[in-house]
Structure formats: structure tokens, C-alpha cells
Amino acid sequence: MTGYDDGQPRMGFFTDTSVCIGCKACEVACKEWNGVPENPFAWTGESYDNTSSLGANTWRHVAFIESGGQSTASTVQSASSVQSEDEDFRWLMSSDVCKHCTTAACLDVCPTGALFKTEFETVVVQEDVCNGCGYCVPACPYGVIDRRESDGRAWKCTLCYDRLKVGEEPACAKACPTDSINFGTLEAMTAMAADRLDVVVAAGRAGAQLYGDGPSGGVDGAGSVFLLLDDPEVYGLPPDPIAGSKHLPSLWGAAAAAAVTLAGAVAAAFVGGRR
Amino acid sequence: MTTPVGRGPGRRRLRGGPGSVVPSAQIRTYYDRPVLKQPVWTWEIPAYFFTGGLAGASASLGSMARRGGHPLLARAARRIALGGVVVSPALLISDLGRPERFHHMLRVFRPTSPMSVGTWVLTVFGPAAGASAVLAELGWWPRLQRLAETVAGGLGPVMATYTAVLVADTAIPVWHEARHELPFVFAGSAAASAGAAATLLTPASESGPARRVAVTGALLELGAAEVMRVRLGEQGEPYRLADAGRWSRAATACTAAGTALIGLGGRRRRAAAVVGSALLLAGSVCQRWAVYRAGFISAADPKYTVGPQRRRIEERG
Ligand code: SF4
Numbered sequence: 001m002t003g004y005d006d007g008q009p010r011m012g013f014f015t016d017t018s019v020c021i022g023c024k025a026c027e028v029a030c031k032e033w034n035g036v037p038e039n040p041f042a043w044t045g046e047s048y049d050n051t052s053s054l055g056a057n058t059w060r061h062v063a064f065i066e067s068g069g070q071s072t073a074s075t076v077q078s079a080s081s082v083q084s085e086d087e088d089f090r091w092l093m094s095s096d097v098c099k100h101c102t103t104a105a106c107l108d109v110c111p112t113g114a115l116f117k118t119e120f121e122t123v124v125v126q127e128d129v130c131n132g133c134g135y136c137v138p139a140c141p142y143g144v145i146d147r148r149e150s151d152g153r154a155w156k157c158t159l160c161y162d163r164l165k166v167g168e169e170p171a172c173a174k175a176c177p178t179d180s181i182n183f184g185t186l187e188a189m190t191a192m193a194a195d196r197l198d199v200v201v202a203a204g205r206a207g208a209q210l211y212g213d214g215p216s217g218g219v220d221g222a223g224s225v226f227l228l229l230d231d232p233e234v235y236g237l238p239p240d241p242i243a244g245s246k247h248l249p250s251l252w253g254a255a256a257a258a259a260v261t262l263a264g265a266v267a268a269a270f271v272g273g274r275r
Numbered sequence: 276m277t278t279p280v281g282r283g284p285g286r287r288r289l290r291g292g293p294g295s296v297v298p299s300a301q302i303r304t305y306y307d308r309p310v311l312k313q314p315v316w317t318w319e320i321p322a323y324f325f326t327g328g329l330a331g332a333s334a335s336l337g338s339m340a341r342r343g344g345h346p347l348l349a350r351a352a353r354r355i356a357l358g359g360v361v362v363s364p365a366l367l368i369s370d371l372g373r374p375e376r377f378h379h380m381l382r383v384f385r386p387t388s389p390m391s392v393g394t395w396v397l398t399v400f401g402p403a404a405g406a407s408a409v410l411a412e413l414g415w416w417p418r419l420q421r422l423a424e425t426v427a428g429g430l431g432p433v434m435a436t437y438t439a440v441l442v443a444d445t446a447i448p449v450w451h452e453a454r455h456e457l458p459f460v461f462a463g464s465a466a467a468s469a470g471a472a473a474t475l476l477t478p479a480s481e482s483g484p485a486r487r488v489a490v491t492g493a494l495l496e497l498g499a500a501e502v503m504r505v506r507l508g509e510q511g512e513p514y515r516l517a518d519a520g521r522w523s524r525a526a527t528a529c530t531a532a533g534t535a536l537i538g539l540g541g542r543r544r545r546a547a548a549v550v551g552s553a554l555l556l557a558g559s560v561c562q563r564w565a566v567y568r569a570g571f572i573s574a575a576d577p578k579y580t581v582g583p584q585r586r587r588i589e590e591r592g
Binding site: 135237267 | 302303304305306308309310311312313314315316332335336339340342343345370371372373374376377379380382383385387388389390391394431432433435436437439440441443444445446447450451454455456457458459461462463465466470483484485487488491492495570574577580581584585587588
């Protein structure tokens with residue numbers, strides 16, 4: 001809920017990882033458009049992934065997962081049997097992004113109001129308001145948002161709020177050459193995701209599943225829907241995330257009980273007027 | 276399931292720890308990388324948990340002492356609370372990424388944010404506790420002093436416990452899953468520190484209530500921390516690891532020894548009361564550091580995030 005009543009539907013992403021080719025055009029386009037600082041360069045040795053995770057300076061992150069079939073031993077044994085090994089070999093790629101949660105923990109805990117819901121129901125940090133308290137960082141159940149060391153404020157994907165304002169699609173979706181990243185109304189994205197799941201499952205990808213679709217779950221639905229080819233944790237995504245703020249009543253309930261216990265313990269120390 | 280090649284997707288075993296009701300499960304991860312971000316908070320935050328709790332519980336103790344006819348104890352407690360509220364805002368502001376923007380906290384009140392709620396509690400509590408102490412020292416405006424003292428005394432327990440809500444309202448498993456116990460750990464720790472500090476600054480003839488608050492608080496702290504670790508089961512493992520483990524063991528040892536010294540010898544022997552109080556203060560500091568550091572360990576290892584979530588999915592079927 002945004003409190004806007006302007007007929008503007010909720011906008012979102014559908015990232016179809018089954019057609020991602022790992023070109024990282026999204027990472028580059030995002031950096032260019034949003035003026036995101038460069039990352040210190042390092043080889044991780046983790047397939048083609050050298051950015052490792054989303055963060056203050058990485059708002060789109062392409063994950064690479066190489067696994068299966070091609071064990072070192074068999075490669076050495078026979079170079080001619082590459083074809084049969086190929087069948088088991090798996091190279092997954094997936095472009096991750098902020099989930100723009102319906103119940104966004106980062107926004108809920110923000111004490112300054114720097115994080116807000118836009119008219120597109122996306123979650124955006126106002127850089128002129130953020131004072132770098134850092135609360136959003138451990139609050140996000142997806143580990144998306146982080147504080148930028150060089151300037152002390154929290155940063156993350158804005159779903160290209162400036163581009164949306166003028167009717168453009170986000171830079172990552174625009175740059176994606178295979179339509180792995182799709183942008184539109186969340187309703188259309190969810191429908192597209194369901195259709196693609198049917199196609200991919202019919203093609204024999206047993207592990208395929210949707211992630212972040214539908215309004216249920218611990219963040220009441222995401223504005224970024226994904227089609228994954230394996231379980232979320234394989235891509236570094238939490239399988240069943242929950243926004244801490246969903247438990248606010250029990251959190252404050254326990255604190256109230258503890259506060260009363262403390263007051264009672266202090267009062268009890270004076271009972272009987274003993275010295 | 277396919278086998279990872281070389282440094283493929285990591286697999287971690289999450290063993291059932293003591294108190295665990297769940298069997299070992301195989302956990303798949305992305306190169307063992309954390310799912311969550313580490314907190315960016317530095318030492319000022321656990322230090323504030325201590326000073327804020329100390330100030331809060333001291334304000335309540337001071338208010339009760341004045342009503343109960345213990346003027347020297349009341350004065351000591353007011354002074355301790357004053358000290359606490361002088362350093363607390365400085366700690367909080369210096370931890371900000373943009374300290375000069377600290378007042379942005381005061382542009383809104385957001386009930387969904389424990390930090391916003393806490394900021395406003397401190398904004399009322401701080402001046403009240405400060406005015407109560409200063410006016411009492413000067414002997415000015417007794418009625419205003421009483422009002423300030425009552426406000427500070429009433430908000431004191433909130434000051435001592437809201438910080439537990441603040442850490443529990445995150446995605447970090449060792450904090451969030453302890454949401455029912457952490458406020459009691461913090462309340463006990465705050466009472467122990469306030470009672471101990473007041474015992475140090477009050478003549479033995481009048482420090483009886485302070486010693487009782489110290490002992491009750493310490494027992495609550497020890498008990499609640501133990502219940503928390505048992506209920507956390509395998510999720511509580513960070514309290515046994517690395518620096519969090521050392522802080523946690525130090526907290527238990529100091530608090531237990533301090534409780535024994537004050538409880539058994541505090542009334543007759545001043546030395547026992549003094550050493551016991553110092554131990555309780557140290558125990559309270561260690562307790563906050565144990566909680567703080569456990570959060571980092573819990574966030575760093577994806578097994579704590581993925582394991583329980585995967586199990587939740589399986590239990591739902
Ligand atoms: S994924 Fe994290 S940063 Fe993005 S809206 Fe949800 S809580 Fe906020």
C-alpha cells in the first residue's frame with residue numbers, strides 16, 4: 001500500500017533466468033545510468049562472478065553457478081566423451097535485484113523516512129534524507145541494501161525511479177539482450193512468469209520454480225518476480241524470507257513484559273523499608 | 276541433486292545443537308556467501324545498549340529511592356542516570372554514516388521503526404533524567420524536579436528494553452529468533468548495572484535496595500540469557516563461537532561471581548559490595564557485546580539463514 005490513489009498500477013520486474021546468458025549488460029547499464037561507483041576489482045574464482053552479491057555499489061548482480069556432470073577425473077580420462085558429460089553439466093545464470101517488497105523491512109525500520117514507497121509501489125532511498133543510521137542493512141531479509149563506505153549513506157536499486165517518471169523502462173531491462181529482464185505492471189509480470197514456468201517445465205526442467213510471485217509469504221509479495229531453475233538458496237536467495245516488522249506486536253509485547261518486570265524488580269527492592 | 280564441481284554451489288551441514296529439536300539438514304548455498312548483510316554498526320551501538328540501559332534503570336531506581344526515603348541512594352542513581360544520558364546521544368550520533376544529519380531522526384515519528392520510537396523515547400527521557408538530576412543538585416524548582424524525575428523513572432524501563440526490540444527487528448536469525456527473550460536479557464542486564472553502580476556510589480547503610488536490584492537484575496540476566504541460548508538451539512551457535520563466545524562466557528562468569536559476592540557478602544563487607552558491583556558492571560557490558568557480535572557471526576554464515584527457512588518450507592509441506 002502506498003497511500004497513492006492515482007490509478008497508477010504497481011510496476012515490477014520479471015527476471016527469467018532461463019534465458020539469461022550472463023552478459024552482465026544489466027550490471028553495466030545500471031552502473032552507467034545511476035552513476036554507481038565502481039567496485040574494487042578482484043577475481044573471486046567463482047565462475048564468471050566477480051561482484052559476488054548485491055550491495056551499495058551493485059544494484060544488479062549476475063550469479064553464475066557451474067555444476068554437474070563434468071568431474072575433473074572424467075575430463076582427464078576421455079576427451080571424446082564431452083558430449084555425454086554436457087547433458088549433466090549445468091551452468092545457471094541469474095540477474096538478481098532488489099525485491100521491492102510489499103512489506104519492506106528496510107522501509108519499515110528506517111527512522112528518518114528516507115526510504116519510501118513511490119507511486120509505482122517501488123521502494124526508494126532519498127539520498128538527501130538518509131543519515132546513514134544503518135538500520136536497513138541487517139533488516140533486509142535478502143541482504144540487498146548496504147551503506148556505502150565512501151559517503152556513509154544507504155544505497156540500493158531505485159527501479160530507475162527517474163526513468164519510470166518519464167515513462168521509460170529501467171536501464172537494466174532496456175539493456176538486456178535476451179529479454180531475461182522484463183519490466184511492466186506487476187500483474188503482467190506475474191502472468192508472464194506463470195506462462196514461462198509452464199513452458200520451461202514442459203521442456204523438462206524439473207527444478208524450475210517461481211520466486212517472489214503472489215502476495216503471500218514473509219514480505220507479502222515482491223515487486224521483482226523470478227523464474228529460477230533450481231532452489232533459491234542455490235542462487236544465494238533466501239528460500240523463505242520474512243520481514244522482521246511482521247512480528248512487531250510480539251516484539252513490543254515481549255519488551256513491555258520485560259519493562260514491567262524491571263519496574264517490578266526495582267519496586268520490590270524497596271518493599272518493607274529495609275535498608 | 277547434482278554434485279558441485281570444484282568451487283561450485285556450497286553445501287553446509289547444520290548440525291542440531293543442544294536444545295535443538297530439528298535433525299541435521301543439508302544446506303545448499305551460493306559459494307558459501309552470506310545471504311544477509313553484516314550490520315554496519317560499530318562499538319558505539321553495544322556501548323549505547325549499556326549506557327542507555329544503565330541510565331534507564333537508574334532513573335527508575337532513583338525515583339523509587341526518593342519515594343522510599345533513601346535520599347543518598349536517590350541522589351547517586353540520579354547522577355548515574357545523568358551520566359548515562361550525557362554519553363548516550365554522543366555514541367548514537369557518532370555511529371551514523373552522516374553524523375551531521377542526526378536531526379533527520381527528528382523529522383518524523385515512525386511507529387514501525389524501533390529506532391524511531393527509541394529516538395523519541397530518548398528525546399523525552401534524556402532531558403527529563405538530566406533535569407531531574409541537575410535541579411535536585413541545585414535545589415531549584417522542586418516541583419519541576421519531581422515531574423522530571425517521575426517522567427524519567429516511568430520511561431526508564433522502556434529505555435532499558437527497546438534496544439532489544441531494535442536488534443530483534445532485523446533479519447539476523449540469532450537476534451530475530453530471540454525476540455521473546457532478548458528484552459528480558461537487556462532488562463536484567465540494565466537492572467544489574469544500575470544496582471551495581473548505585474551500590475558503588477552509596478554508603479553501605481543506604482545501599483540495601485540497590486544491592487537487591489543488582490542481584491535480582493543479575494539473576495534475571497543470567498536466566499534469560501540461558502533460556503535464550505537453549506531456545507535458539509542450533510541458531511544460538513554464534514554464542515559459542517569466536518569473540519561472541521568469549522564475550523558470552525565472560526558475561527556469565529562476571530555476572531555470576533558478582534551476584535554471589537553482593538548477595539552473600541554485600542551487606543556486611545564493603546569490599547565484597549565494591550568488587551561484586553564492578554563484576555556486575557563488567558558482566559553487563561560483556562552481555563551487550565556478546566549479543567552484538569553474535570549478530571555478525573549469524574549474518575555471515577548462510578547456514579543460519581537458509582537452514583531454518585528451508586525447514587520451514589518443508590514443515591509447511
Ligand atoms: S529486498 Fe531488501 S532492500 Fe529491497 S525492498 Fe525488500 S527489504 Fe528493502
